[in-house]
Amino acid sequence: MxxxxxxxxxxxxxxxxxxxxxxxxxxxxxxxxxxxxxxxxxxxxxxxxxxxxxxxxxxxxxxxxxxxxxxxxxxxxxxxxxxxxxxxxxxxILLPFPLERELELLAPTSFTASLIEDIVTGDESSAQRDEVLPPYNAFSIDGEVTAELVFVNYGIPEDYELLERYGIDVTGKIVIAKYGRSWRGIKPKLAAEKGAIGTLIYSDPGDDGYAAGDVYPDGPWKNASGVQRGSVMDMPLYPGDVLTPGKPAIKGTRRLKQDQAPTITKIPVLPISYRDAQPLLAALGGEVVPPEWRGGLPITYHLGPGPARVRLKLEFDWQRIExxxxxxxxxxxxxxxxxxxxxxxxxxxxxxxxxxxxxxxxxxxxxxxxxxxxxxxxxxxxxxxxxxxxxxxxxxxxxxxxxxxxxxxxxxxxxxxxxxxxxxxxxxxxxxxxxxxxxxxxxxxxxxxxxxxxxxxxxxxxxxxxxxxxxxxxxxxxxxxxxxxxxxxxxxxxxxxxxxxxxxxxxxxxxxxxxxxxxxxxxxxxxxxxxxxxxxxxxxxxxxxxxxxxxxxxxADVLPFRFSGLVDNLQTYLEEITELAETERAAAERVNTLLVSGKYELALDPQKTLGPPRAQPPVPHFNFAPLQNALADLTAVATQLDASLDSNLTPTELVAVNRMLFRSERQLTSVDGLPGRDWYTHQIYAPGFYTGYGVKTLPRVREAIEAQLYEDVDIQIAKTAATLAEFTNYLRDLAELLAEK
Ligand SMILES: [Zn+2]
The missing domain is CATH 3.40.630.10 (Zn peptidases)
Structure with missing residues (x-):
């Protein structure tokens, strides 16, 4: 209507x-x-x-x-x-600019990556190549590392789970990951947590290149030399200047020492083109990758580790700039x-x-x-x-x-x-x-x-x-x-x-x-x-x-905030996390049952190195009731409030009502922030700790389940429900203000 x-x-x-x-x-x-x-x-x-x-x-x-x-x-x-x-x-603020970028394959053959993007005909701007910052990942740490290479697909958690089943440990290795499926900064973060000492990221032509469409300048897609630059700062922890978390980077603000800044990567990371990635990937031995890991290059993709051995050297000029x-x-x-x-x-x-x-x-x-x-x-x-x-x-x-x-x-x-x-x-x-x-x-x-x-x-x-x-x-x-x-x-x-x-x-x-x-x-x-x-x-x-x-x-006379749509979306998110818990429970039970039955040993070719999955911790039944109750209360208040917001108000009433309306989103935050990252105060929307840009709704609960922190889940449900209850009280006050007039 x-x-x-x-x-x-x-x-x-x-x-x-x-x-x-x-x-x-x-x-x-x-x-x-x-x-x-x-x-x-x-x-x-x-x-x-x-x-x-x-x-x-x-x-x-x-x-x-x-x-x-x-x-x-x-x-x-x-x-x-x-x-x-x-x-x-x-x-x-602190910003690193590349001084040295070197990448070479040392064994079994030798190859030096060019790390440059081609000037293309018909694009005058690309001829100003030397004025463009060369391809790099901002907030990679400095370093020189030499190690065997391992292909980790997109470098997301499930990829490492599969590598584990192949018996591949990336400790002490350099990993090469495709762009995609996660925000780029997650790739070196996870690789470092798994023990890797360096990360390379490239755009595979299967995702972004000749397999997707005509490449530049014939079409819009990535040509063989194109490289996606980008930050790898650990933004899911906090964004902004790495030295001044939560504070403005102005005179008088105390700054962290650079080596204490938690959002700079732990290992060096460099983005490369598929032209530079191909010789490295072609030199990998070990198992052939599973079908869903294959990319669009004209090679057989192997996992490694080795015999490809690479040296990566990165040095940055860490400047304080205005x-x-x-x-x-x-x-x-x-x-x-x-x-x-x-x-x-x-x-x-x-x-x-x-x-x-x-x-x-x-x-x-x-x-x-x-x-x-x-x-x-x-x-x-x-x-x-x-x-x-x-x-x-x-x-x-x-x-x-x-x-x-x-x-x-x-x-x-x-x-x-x-x-x-x-x-x-x-x-x-x-x-x-x-x-x-x-x-x-x-x-x-x-x-x-x-x-x-x-x-x-x-x-x-x-x-x-x-x-x-x-x-x-x-x-x-x-x-x-x-x-x-x-x-x-x-x-x-x-x-x-x-x-x-x-x-x-x-x-x-x-x-x-x-x-x-x-x-x-x-x-x-x-x-x-x-x-x-x-x-x-x-x-x-x-x-x-x-x-x-x-x-x-x-x-607007009355600011156009309305609350029934929010309630409906929150219901959806609650259903999603309830379902997530059920799915995780069923998956864990299935894996554990099969492990006990010995069927993996019969199903898997004993010559292959793919092993059975790891035994899963059992998933308990969580008490979602506090969230369900909080949402039921919120639904009733939101419906009533939305209906009364159309009433006629005097100018003085308008100011008070509008102030409460536009400050309503503040009530969805908590000064404690989210677990392990207090900069993020919103209790409904957050970037994923292990996905980066991708949103996690009801993040306390969802991420506790995903991280298998099962003993925390009921606590996080209660905390989220408490935020919703405060929000409901706030809306109730607003509804009363409207009813009084
Ligand atoms: Zn932008």
């Missing part, structure tokens, strides 16, 4: 629309807001985005680079020219102390056309249009803050330090944080806090897909409806709203959501402009405008999506 008004108004000029006014979450007068949004849309220009992207991607612009500083000036100047109050806020965030404010005309925040980073690993400039130019378009509206007499009612973050790539550093510096102010004033981090074409990816689920559904219904003419929400529904995932199809039919993806990590929303408890969202378009330019030499203007979003058509669509979200948040 909610969507009816805004959908019909454009289509049915006769009849309905003439008399009925539109309904919009949080607005008494939706027609005025719709008119504002229409005026906003007409001010967005794809030519602006193309021009800005041209300038901002002219040269490589990593954190601390000359072009990076020029970009800061360019962005700040643009915001100033539109009438914003602009601050360039600086932080002093990083610069551009923060631009448009003060709210009625509620200047309520801040709607909108951000995208500005640093790249290279020319950064897709990541991050395609998202940044969308943000700049929004800001220019909002300023235009404001100057034409339609200023935002709340303060809107646009931020271009520095040093996101090495570890969400600019945004994290800024949040740590302004934590108290943000706790008081931050209504919402809307993030983007690049764009492409296709359909929307909608991630965010579930108190915003109905809101973002309305927003996605109000934006038209440029290729099909239907709303971007309808396009996404069609993609899910015709997709392979039967569970997702059934789920789509079972509820009114599209689900928001829960947020893990990997971009600048993390400090806002998971440290400060600010309701957040992460938006992008994608699904059609695929390819392997990510963090390579080839993330250039040329690549982007050929393969990802020619003409910046979806750049404007992203501006509409994020811009309308920002405008509605800035102008």
């Amino acid at each position: 909610r969507f009816l008004g805004s959908c019909l108004i454009g289509l049915l000029v006769v009849g309905l629309a003439a008399s009925a006014s539109a309904a919009m979450l949080g607005f008494r007068d939706a027609d005025t807001q719709l008119a504002t949004e229409q005026a906003f849309k007409t001010r967005l220009r794809s030519e602006d985005q193309a021009n800005w992207a041209r300038s901002l991607t002219a040269r490589p612009h990593h954190a601390g680079s000359p072009q990076g500083q020029a970009n800061v000036a360019f962005i700040a100047q643009a915001f100033e020219s539109w009438g914003f109050e602009v601050d360039v806020e600086t932080f002093d 990083i610069r965030n551009v923060v631009a404010r448009w003060p709210g005309s009625e509620f200047p102390d309520e801040w709607v925040l909108r951000g995208n980073h500005h640093d790249g690993w290279n020319h950064g056309a897709a990541d991050p400039i395609s998202g940044l130019v969308a943000l700049m378009s929004e800001a220019k249009a909002l300023a235009g509206l404001a100057k034409a007499g339609q200023p935002p009612r709340r303060t809107v803050v646009y931020a271009a973050w520095d040093a996101e790539e090495p570890g969400l550093i600019g945004s994290t330090e800024w949040v740590e510096k302004h934590l108290k102010t943000l706790d008081e004033k931050a209504v919402v944080y809307v993030n983007t981090d690049g764009n492409s074409r296709g359909f929307p990816s909608l991630g965010g806090s579930h108190t915003l689920e109905p809101f973002f559904n309305e927003v996605a219904n109000a934006v038209t897909d440029p290729q099909t003419g239907v709303s971007v929400a309808e396009r996404l529904r069609a993609v899910i409806s015709t997709g392979e995932d039967a569970e997702r199809r059934a789920d789509l039919e079972s509820r009114e709203d599209l689900r928001l993806n829960p947020l893990g990590s990997g971009s600048d929303y993390t400090p806002f959501l998971q440290h400060a408890g600010i309701a957040s969202a992460n938006l992008a378009f994608g699904g059609e402009g695929n390819g392997g330019s990510y963090h390579t030499l080839y993330d250039t203007y040329e690549h982007y405008t050929r393969f990802r979003d020619p003409g910046f058509v979806y750049g404007v669509t992203l501006s509409e999506l994020a811009g309308i979200a920002t405008l509605r948040m800035a102008n």
